[in-house]
Amino acid sequence: MKKITIIGNWKLNGTKNLVKKFSKKINLKFKKYSKFINIVLSPPYVYIDRMRKKIKDKKNIFLGSQNTDLRKSGAYTGEISVNMLKDIGVKYIFIGHSERRIYHKENNKKISKKFKIVKDNKLIPILCIGETKKEKKYKLTKVILKKQIKKIFNLCGKNAFKNSYIAYEPVWAIGSGKSASIKDINKVHQFIKDYIFKKSKINNNYKKNFYIQYGGSVTEDNALEIISQKNVDGLLIGANSLNYKKFLKIIDIVYKYYKNKYNV
Ligand code: PGA
Numbered sequence: 001m002k003k004i005t006i007i008g009n010w011k012l013n014g015t016k017n018l019v020k021k022f023s024k025k026i027n028l029k030f031k032k033y034s035k036f037i038n039i040v041l042s043p044p045y046v047y048i049d050r051m052r053k054k055i056k057d058k059k060n061i062f063l064g065s066q067n068t069d070l071r072k073s074g075a076y077t078g079e080i081s082v083n084m085l086k087d088i089g090v091k092y093i094f095i096g097h098s099e100r101r102i103y104h105k106e107n108n109k110k111i112s113k114k115f116k117i118v119k120d121n122k123l124i125p126i127l128c129i130g131e132t133k134k135e136k137k138y139k140l141t142k143v144i145l146k147k148q149i150k151k152i153f154n155l156c157g158k159n160a161f162k163n164s165y166i167a168y169e170p171v172w173a174i175g176s177g178k179s180a181s182i183k184d185i186n187k188v189h190q191f192i193k194d195y196i197f198k199k200s201k202i203n204n205n206y207k208k209n210f211y212i213q214y215g216g217s218v219t220e221d222n223a224l225e226i227i228s229q230k231n232v233d234g235l236l237i238g239a240n241s242l243n244y245k246k247f248l249k250i251i252d253i254v255y256k257y258y259k260n261k262y263n264v
Contacts, residue, residue, distance in 0.1 A: 005234035007040040008241025014043050023054035025244040034060035036258035040092045049088045064092035070113045082121045093118045097128045098171045108151040115152050126165040133172035158201045165211045167236045173216025189231035223250045
């Protein structure tokens, strides 16, 4: 059974107090869910270590970072490296989130370098890809996604996506309250899988260790429908991951779906 991954992205939000309350609730409630679900918590850098110390279940709950620099060390004031993140117990690193592409002008070339340094350090990249509203309007979704993925293959080779995650996050869906339609999620996830597997050296182990998440306005109202699609391996949740009640509600919905599915 392939476990579902639910990733929380706190973005530029949170306090010491929220870390304390949040981890307390997760410690209290997550145990039964871990049968089918892993979670990745990604608070801002300064809270990662605090969160890691407070979280008890280190086998099913992991720490993620929302970003990394593409260099290991040196005179780069204000940056944080993969080595440092690894040092404090981070396992997953977001690469190419649309907010970094937009506000920090990260292009596919820079993103592919970050992806490589994450892989080279045996951490797990979560590559975020997606089209803008305008690109969708002009039916460019597949062209854009291919471009975003291709650069990674060019730099990292045929096995680039082994032990990796892709999060399909339409830019227009993020924080808008309007997620992609189920039909589009299915179609796009299928396209991504086909493209990745076609360009990779595939075997079953590869398939088992490759995940596609959906992200963009995931709520307790749409989580069930999204997660029940065959090409969806998990969710990437922004706003609703800051509120432990909502986050746990979504986890509960996913858990019940799997409990039913596997009849246990
Ligand atoms: P959202 O954000 O759930 O608030 O739409 C998702 C994301 O940016 O990863």
